[in-house]
Amino acid sequence: MEWFQDLFARLSDLQGLIRWGGYFIVTAIVFAETGLLAGFFLPGDSLLVTAGLLCAVDRSMNIWVLNLLLCAAAIIGDTTGYWIGYHFGPKIFNKEDSFFFHKDHLVRTQKFYEKHGPKTIVLARFVPIVRTFAPTVAGAGCMSYKKFLLYNIAGGIGWVLSMTLIGFFLARSIPDIEKKVHWVILIVIVLSLLPIAKELLHHHKKPGS
Numbered sequence: 001m002e003w004f005q006d007l008f009a010r011l012s013d014l015q016g017l018i019r020w021g022g023y024f025i026v027t028a029i030v031f032a033e034t035g036l037l038a039g040f041f042l043p044g045d046s047l048l049v050t051a052g053l054l055c056a057v058d059r060s061m062n063i064w065v066l067n068l069l070l071c072a073a074a075i076i077g078d079t080t081g082y083w084i085g086y087h088f089g090p091k092i093f094n095k096e097d098s099f100f101f102h103k104d105h106l107v108r109t110q111k112f113y114e115k116h117g118p119k120t121i122v123l124a125r126f127v128p129i130v131r132t133f134a135p136t137v138a139g140a141g142c143m144s145y146k147k148f149l150l151y152n153i154a155g156g157i158g159w160v161l162s163m164t165l166i167g168f169f170l171a172r173s174i175p176d177i178e179k180k181v182h183w184v185i186l187i188v189i190v191l192s193l194l195p196i197a198k199e200l201l202h203h204h205k206k207p208g209s
Contacts, residue, residue, distance in 0.1 A: 014043060014050040014185065023061060026051050027073045030160075033132055035077030037084070037106075040132040045163055046185040052167030053177065053184070063168050067160055074156035078121070078135040082148055085139025109133035118143060121151035125159035163188075 018026055029047060032039035048070065055063040109130050113120045124134035138148050170184065171177050177184065 014047055015054065018047075018051050018054055019058075019060065023066065023069055026066070027069045030070050031073040031077040031080075033077070034074050034135070034156075035080035037081075037132065037136060040129050044128060044131065045126075046188050048160060048163030049167035049170075049184060049188050052164030053171045054167075055164070056168045056171035057177075063164065067164055070160045070164065071157050074125075074160055075152055078152045078156060079149070081132070081135030082139035082143075082145070082152075085136035086142065087139075089136075089140025106133050106137065110137050113137045113141070118147055118151055121148060122155035122158065125155040131159075 021028075026047060029039075029042050030044070033042040033044050051061070051066060051070075052063060055061050055066060109124070112124065112127075112130055113134065116123055118138075120134050121138060124131045135148070135152070166188075167184070
């Protein structure tokens with residue numbers, strides 16, 4: 001219990017969190033955010049960018065070892081979410097809201113899935129909250145696992161590499177960027193929230209909404 005309390009306290013300082021937990025903590029967070037419904041509040045994009053940045057700055061982690069672990073965690077995480085949805089879909093949709101679960105997130109992801117189809121599994125990787133629930137919705141909708149796995153692998157690798165390498169090459173290109181990492185994280189958060197903002201704006205513009 002103390003370990004979890006320490007983790008929550010450190011989430012506001014991603015550089016400190018990564019230096020504290022190394023490969024293990026970053027891999028565990030990526031798995032939880034993509035595979036467990038309760039992980040929707042965990043940092044995703046900003047964590048990966050910061051991890052890539054630190055690989056270039058202090059070399060406490062190797063960028064390629066990190067990417068190998070994170071790609072595996074992202075793929076296994078989505079697979080876990082798929083099977084949760086496949087086996088417990090109806091029960092999840094009827095589950096009451098709690099601190100770790102909000103039905104609205106699931107419903108919003110279902111609408112996203114209905115709009116974009118199977119490619120949602122790839123697109124959702126780049127949309128906070130939606131990426132947590134997308135594999136569960138796919139499983140609940142009995143999407144073919146072979147098709148899901150193909151999109152899962154493509155999306156997982158694409159998401160991890162794009163985020164960590166952005167941080168890595170920014171650190172290589174801009175001196176002392178780690179001192180301004182809060183600005184980098186802010187920009188990443190704003191960019192990652194744009195798809196959600198766009199969907200909400202589109203929804204409010206609909207007649208009768």
